[in-house]
Amino acid sequence: MEKNIEISVLCEIYGKLLTDKQYEFLDDYYNNDLSLSEIAENNNITRQAVRDNIKKGENKLFEYEEKLGLMKKTLLQEEKIAIILSELNKIQDKSSDKQVAKILEHIKNELNCLV
């Protein structure tokens, strides 16, 4: 996974465990595509202070992922759900029973709410 995307995903999962400033700077830098200088100017602090805060935030995100592994788990769950959906389609192709079609629809809806 590309690093920028990885940080965005980790931020979405663990963002609430960061300080407000760490979250805000990471969000500005990775999601809103602001430069270090722009964030520094907006917050009336030095570019170096912004860089330090972002680095600390990133390290915390990687530490949480190492300990809890939620990103990895979510990716695995998404893979499994994709497999299940494709297997459900095989049943759909084999059956012309309207009730089965309805049950399959229900299962797919539940599956899509899982992650």
Place this chain on the structure above:
Amino acid sequence: MEKNIEISVLCEIYGKLLTDKQYEFLDDYYNNDLSLSEIAENNNITRQAVRDNIKKGENKLFEYEEKLGLMKKTLLQEEKIAIILSELNKIQDKSSDKQVAKILEHIKNELNCLV
């Protein structure tokens, strides 16, 4: 959920975010059913120090759950999986096709690895 069970579940989910001592004392108290006095004696500290450590650990677990909600999410996922399994059984009851039976088996295996 009963409080003892709740702490055990939270400990399993977020235990790696606690200090070693906090985790060890919570594990001894809630999972291994040791008394505060026994834990104090084993660690050569006062009963009050054990109680403080346990309290701090519990508060951190509740804080993590408030922020990340993983226990709540897991319980909801388990409910949804139970619904899906019961719907799959309905298809199984309606179909005598051996290939469908095989697909259903595959889906159930994948589902059981999801949470």
